[in-house]
Amino acid sequence: MKKLAIGSILVLVIVIAMEAFTTTPSEKLPGEWKNLKILPQDISKEDLHNLMESYTIALGVRCGFCHARKADTTQRGLDFSSDAKEEKGTAREMMKMVHTLNTTTFNWMNSTKPDTIHTIICYTCHRGKKDPSSPNLMPEINKIQEDLEKQYKQMQQQQQGKKQ
DSSP: OHHHHHHHHHHHHHHHHHHHHOOOTTOSOTTOOSSOSSSOTTOOHHHHHHHHHHHHHHHTOOGGGTSEEOSSTTSOSEETTOOOSHHHHHHHHHHHHHHHIIIIISOTTOOSOGGGOOSSOHHHHHTTOSSOOHHHHOHHHHHHHHHHHHHHHHHHHHHHHHHO
């Protein structure tokens, strides 16, 4: 009985300690973000993190691709509010472009919330690569084209063999 009571108290202490040192995803208060120019100021920490994670997956990069290191070299990590890297500006322009495309071109139902339309996303063009080149855009079409070229070369070789 005594062991059960001590075990229960120990579990309770661990749970309380975990709660005290655990941060909640939506800890940021509206307006607390620094330098958000495209995203809404009232975005939750969890939503911002999920969005940024989707960008890293879509481009096959890590956070440091767009975000600069802290200017103070005695500190580790990234300065998320810094605009020191050109890639961050490019990302903002891409966000505007995708929003415009989804709002104007793909808003067939004239939604009053076009920001919820996700017909085009970063992955649509990037496909896990930081540069959206044509091979990334249409891998299926490129495969068909390669197969057709192989078939054409084989036909040419067969025709040359018949002529000899």
